[in-house]
Amino acid sequence: MQATVDRLIAQLPILQEVPVWAVYLVWMIVVGAVLLATVSLIAGITSWVERRIAGRMQSRIGPNRVGPNGFFQWIADGLKCLFKEDITPDNADWSLFRVAPYLVFVGMFGAWAVLPYSARIFAADLNVGILYVMAITSLVVIGILMGGWASGNKWSLFGAIRSSAQIVSYEVPAGLAITTAVVMSGSLSMQGIVKSQAGPMGILGWNVFNNPFATIAFFIYFIAAVAEGNRTPFDLPEAESELVSGYNTEYSGMRFVFFLFAEWANLFLIGAVTTTLFLGGWQGPFANPDTWWGVMIGGGWFFLKSCVFVFILIWLRWTLPRLRVDQLMGMCWRYLVPIAFVCLLGTLLWMSILGQRAFFGVIKMAAGVGI
Amino acid sequence: MSALNTDIWTLNMGPQHPSTHGVIRFLLKTDGEIIEDADPDIGFLHRGLEKIAELLPYAGFMPYTDRLDYLAAVNMNWGWALSVERLADIEVPLRAEYLRVIAAELNRISSHQIAVGSLASDMGAFTPFVHAIRDREMINDLFESLCGSRLTFNYCRIGGVSHDAPEGWIERLSDYLDYYEPMVDVFNDLITNNKIFVERLKKVAPISAQKAISYGLVGPNLRGSGVKFDLRKDDPYGIYPELEFDVPVGLGYHEGELGSCFDKYMVRIEEIRESIKIIRQCIERIPEGEIVAKVPRNLKPPEGEIYCRTEAPRGEVGFYVVSNGSPKPERVKIRTGSFAAMSTIRDLARGWMIADLVAIIGGFDVIAPELDR
Amino acid sequence: MANPEEIAKALETEFKDAVLDSNVKNSKFPHVVVEVSRLNDICKFLLNDDHMAFDFLSAIAGVDKGDEFEVVYIIHSYLRNHSFAIKTRVPRSGPRVPSVCDLWAAANWHERETYDLMGIIFEGHPDLRRILLPQDWEGHPLRKDYKYPKSYDGIELRRDDDNWPDPGDKELYE
Numbered sequence: 001m002q003a004t005v006d007r008l009i010a011q012l013p014i015l016q017e018v019p020v021w022a023v024y025l026v027w028m029i030v031v032g033a034v035l036l037a038t039v040s041l042i043a044g045i046t047s048w049v050e051r052r053i054a055g056r057m058q059s060r061i062g063p064n065r066v067g068p069n070g071f072f073q074w075i076a077d078g079l080k081c082l083f084k085e086d087i088t089p090d091n092a093d094w095s096l097f098r099v100a101p102y103l104v105f106v107g108m109f110g111a112w113a114v115l116p117y118s119a120r121i122f123a124a125d126l127n128v129g130i131l132y133v134m135a136i137t138s139l140v141v142i143g144i145l146m147g148g149w150a151s152g153n154k155w156s157l158f159g160a161i162r163s164s165a166q167i168v169s170y171e172v173p174a175g176l177a178i179t180t181a182v183v184m185s186g187s188l189s190m191q192g193i194v195k196s197q198a199g200p201m202g203i204l205g206w207n208v209f210n211n212p213f214a215t216i217a218f219f220i221y222f223i224a225a226v227a228e229g230n231r232t233p234f235d236l237p238e239a240e241s242e243l244v245s246g247y248n249t250e251y252s253g254m255r256f257v258f259f260l261f262a263e264w265a266n267l268f269l270i271g272a273v274t275t276t277l278f279l280g281g282w283q284g285p286f287a288n289p290d291t292w293w294g295v296m297i298g299g300g301w302f303f304l305k306s307c308v309f310v311f312i313l314i315w316l317r318w319t320l321p322r323l324r325v326d327q328l329m330g331m332c333w334r335y336l337v338p339i340a341f342v343c344l345l346g347t348l349l350w351m352s353i354l355g356q357r358a359f360f361g362v363i364k365m366a367a368g369v370g371i
Numbered sequence: 372m373s374a375l376n377t378d379i380w381t382l383n384m385g386p387q388h389p390s391t392h393g394v395i396r397f398l399l400k401t402d403g404e405i406i407e408d409a410d411p412d413i414g415f416l417h418r419g420l421e422k423i424a425e426l427l428p429y430a431g432f433m434p435y436t437d438r439l440d441y442l443a444a445v446n447m448n449w450g451w452a453l454s455v456e457r458l459a460d461i462e463v464p465l466r467a468e469y470l471r472v473i474a475a476e477l478n479r480i481s482s483h484q485i486a487v488g489s490l491a492s493d494m495g496a497f498t499p500f501v502h503a504i505r506d507r508e509m510i511n512d513l514f515e516s517l518c519g520s521r522l523t524f525n526y527c528r529i530g531g532v533s534h535d536a537p538e539g540w541i542e543r544l545s546d547y548l549d550y551y552e553p554m555v556d557v558f559n560d561l562i563t564n565n566k567i568f569v570e571r572l573k574k575v576a577p578i579s580a581q582k583a584i585s586y587g588l589v590g591p592n593l594r595g596s597g598v599k600f601d602l603r604k605d606d607p608y609g610i611y612p613e614l615e616f617d618v619p620v621g622l623g624y625h626e627g628e629l630g631s632c633f634d635k636y637m638v639r640i641e642e643i644r645e646s647i648k649i650i651r652q653c654i655e656r657i658p659e660g661e662i663v664a665k666v667p668r669n670l671k672p673p674e675g676e677i678y679c680r681t682e683a684p685r686g687e688v689g690f691y692v693v694s695n696g697s698p699k700p701e702r703v704k705i706r707t708g709s710f711a712a713m714s715t716i717r718d719l720a721r722g723w724m725i726a727d728l729v730a731i732i733g734g735f736d737v738i739a740p741e742l743d744r
Numbered sequence: 745m746a747n748p749e750e751i752a753k754a755l756e757t758e759f760k761d762a763v764l765d766s767n768v769k770n771s772k773f774p775h776v777v778v779e780v781s782r783l784n785d786i787c788k789f790l791l792n793d794d795h796m797a798f799d800f801l802s803a804i805a806g807v808d809k810g811d812e813f814e815v816v817y818i819i820h821s822y823l824r825n826h827s828f829a830i831k832t833r834v835p836r837s838g839p840r841v842p843s844v845c846d847l848w849a850a851a852n853w854h855e856r857e858t859y860d861l862m863g864i865i866f867e868g869h870p871d872l873r874r875i876l877l878p879q880d881w882e883g884h885p886l887r888k889d890y891k892y893p894k895s896y897d898g899i900e901l902r903r904d905d906d907n908w909p910d911p912g913d914k915e916l917y918e
Contacts, residue, residue, distance in 0.1 A: 058501035154382050158725075232495055233567055236726070319561070321568045322495030324726045325404060414876035421861070422885055457772065584799050584822060587850030600822055676773045678818050678829065680802070691805050691818065702886075704805035706818075714853040743876055 031123050035112050043265040044074035046310060054318045084253035091152025092250065100147035101258035107139030108262040108269060115272050116190045118282045118299035119289030129190035130178055133273060141167045151250035162325055163230060163237030169332045170227040176340035177221035180347045181277040184210050194281030202287055204359040206280040211360060213346035218278040220340050225270040232317040236325055271309030279305050379407055386415050392489065392732060393739025401725065409720040409728060411713055416743040424703035429455050429670050430529050437523035439705065440741040442485055445478040446683035448527035453608055454679035454690040455529050459672035466660035467531035468610045473653050474526050476646040481510040482684035483639045490636055490733035491562045494571050499562040506554055509547050516540060529670060531663025541654055548647050555643055563640060572636065573627025576719050576731045587711035590686025591642065592735055595621035595635035602682035614652050616645045632734030669698050685709055685736055709741040745825050746795060748774030759786055775829035783832055784842045790819065791847050797823040801848035804855060806862035808888045813839045813864055843868040861886040
């Protein structure tokens with residue numbers, strides 16, 4: 001991003017009058033606002049998509065009044081929630097209660113800054129991109145715990161405790177699967193991981209096709225990401241039938257919308273990170289990063305792959321029942337973690353024996369592709 | 372771990388709760404997630420039906436029996452009608468008997484649809500519930516053309532039924548059964564054979580047959596524990612002796628425990644199939660004739676008492692009626708299956724988790740109006 | 745499978761003086777009336793004896809008969825596939841009946857309900873408190889001389905004299 005701003009200053013002499021830090025600051029605010037707008041749009045549209053798909057799966061229609069096919073339902077809902085009365089329960093811990101939704105939102109939103117939307121379209125390309133994503137999404141746990149505790153409601157606390165146990169546990173297999181992908185790509189930076197998955201037709205170089213252990217690691221990462229996003233079949237923290245919404249029971253109005261917002265935007269985020277790590281990010285047929293239309297097509301591939309995952313997540317939610325807490329934790333610690341370890345070791349072995357090869361060892365990768 | 376200072380947590384699974392199947396309250400004492408004591412506090416839906424029965428003539432109490440278990444209204448109506456008819460020696464015409472069986476079995480199907488759907492929805496799968504409701508809507512439409520009402524039918528009368536099947540109703544019923552029978556398999560594919568659902572339920576709270584009998588469990592709750600007893604076969608009434616059907620029993624499906632929640636759930640699914648069989652036989656054999664016997668306007672049964680039980684979807688419902696020769700009963704005692712099921716929960720839930728408590732309540736198919744009368 | 749006459753006969757031979765009355769011949773509701781003090785022994789016999797084997801207690805009903813209460817136990821047997829009923833009578837002034845909770849687990853809640861609605865006290869019951877009505881309710885509604893309270897917990901019971909559906913029942917309200 002710094003390079004972009006420097007080029008901008010060089011091309012627009014008027015900006016050289018202003019101190020450099022001010023230009024950087026304004027640029028950061030502009031980028032942040034654009035990202036915020038994009039995330040809001042994506043969250044809102046995902047909520048509409050979810051309701052329509054859920055309706056279709058349940059032999060009913062879903063929202064169809066507000067706008068064509070109910071397309072503006074989410075705008076109506078958002079506006080409604082803005083005007084709702086803001087209730088803080090008596091027992092609640094005032095300051096923590098108010099801060100919790102923002103923490104959850106920041107934890108989710110921070111990760112969007114490093115997503116590689118396309119070869120040239122990104123907000124920041126940290127050289128520890130994926131590590132940063134893991135770290136910032138952990139803020140969500142603090143937010144949920146705060147929300148559950150500060151509500152002053154035993155059932156909310158229940159949901160918060162379950163959620164924190166779940167998220168923290170599932171960080172382990174997620175981290176191991178991420179390490180597998182990083183090992184294959186040779187870089188922690190998101191753009192670097194995507195670039196390392198170049199290959200014939202843009203498809204054969206993907207990490208998921210690199211070796212059989214990587215395919216398993218892909219599934220492990222996806223399951224762990226679903227658990228971290230508190231989605232069914234792992235939505236015990238918000239189990240509607242037991243806890244009436246768990247940690248966000250006592251929230252109303254805009255604060256409640258923040259929680260929901262974070263959840264829907266998280267769907268896309270799960271998809272985005274999974275495609276970056278395993279499915280080649282913006283790599284795809286005709287996504288040549290050198291030409292401008294190749295860059296646009298790459299952006300399109302990224303978006304398309306993430307949307308496929310969003311659809312899968314919605315599909316899972318409306319089909320499967322939920323796992324009980326001990327089954328959930330048992331699955332993580334007794335199944336996913338050992339398998340993730342095996343995948344990591346297997347990938348390392350594979351790579352040490354066969355070197356940098358793609359598509360199950362068939363295609364020889366050119367040296368230097370990756371970093 | 373005795374050095375840790377752990378407390379027992381008191382939680383209130385309050386009268387308003389998305390999954391307690393009505394207005395029921397539990398005072399839970401839990402050690403984290405594990406329940407130490409689940410004390411049910413019932414009576415939120417107590418309307419004093421037994422007291423009201425002493426104020427009304429025999430025929431006038433019929434609509435109140437609808438509200439006794441609103442999801443299985445015809446079965447409740449039939450129980451009351453049967454008790455009074457046996458007490459007053461009233462003979463019911465044959466066509467009315469067939470219509471009663473058809474309506475009762477149709478109501479059994481719709482009640483079980485809600486029962487299995489809501490157990491699935493309590494487990495987190497929202498779609499099977501909506502599918503079950505979609506199929507149940509057609510039964511409601513059938514009943515609407517039969518007797519005018521979609522939920523509380525008030526269909527039986529002392530001595531027969533209230534309305535005859537309109538023109539073309541039997542054909543529509545037959546079409547519905549042809550549509551619905553394969554849908555049970557579709558439903559099973561969606562949720563019954565789903566590994567997560569089975570794992571949630573197959574080992575939860577098994578009850579041995581002995582304990583089930585001692586607690587007075589009846590209906591699918593009892594049959595889920597392996598006791599093959601069905602009032603329609605073992606103490607029959609109406610035209611049930613002439614009909615052929617099986618009595619499904621819990622078998623420890625999917626290598627679970629015998630008498631667990633999953634067994635009870637499977638018994639209900641299989642009972643839906645048996646009910647379809649019964650209705651088909653009745654459709655073939657239904658004769659023409661009267662639909663209600665000639666009963667005096669001011670019915671005064673002879674002095675005496677009777678206890679009469681019928682098989683409702685939630686177990687046997689028994690009416691103990693004491694008559695003193697006047698037009699109003701002296702005492703009516705209604706014995707329902709959910710009452711016994713609820714009394715079991717306190718001893719049963721100890722040691723299970725809160726998520727399992729939801730499964731237990733759903734597996735017993737407890738419904739509040741029947742519990743509290 | 746025994747018919748009611750055989751059951752009554754077995755009870756009469758076993759407990760000669762405890763069986764006060766029996767109504768089993770051609771009866772719609774075959775039952776015997778027993779002495780309240782021997783109730784526990786009789787129920788134990790009915791449960792444990794091989795030919796009786798009444799393992800299922802269906803209902804316990806209290807009936808208000810004026811100067812005495814009748815407590816009806818309706819029992820069935822899955823093993824032998826027969827049904828029967830036992831009645832005892834207790835005076836209105838001191839309605840105390842021994843509890844059968846240790847014999848049939850189903851009795852627990854049925855006895856609580858009979859206590860709640862009829863006011864019959866079951867001695868030996870582990871947890872005799874109201875079940876359907878709130879804990880601070882006064883009176884036992886199913887009794888024939890029950891007067892509805894004027895208000896409960898601030899909620900008033902109002903009635904509109906002219907529009908009351910059945911004026912004959914006015915004496916029920918105070």
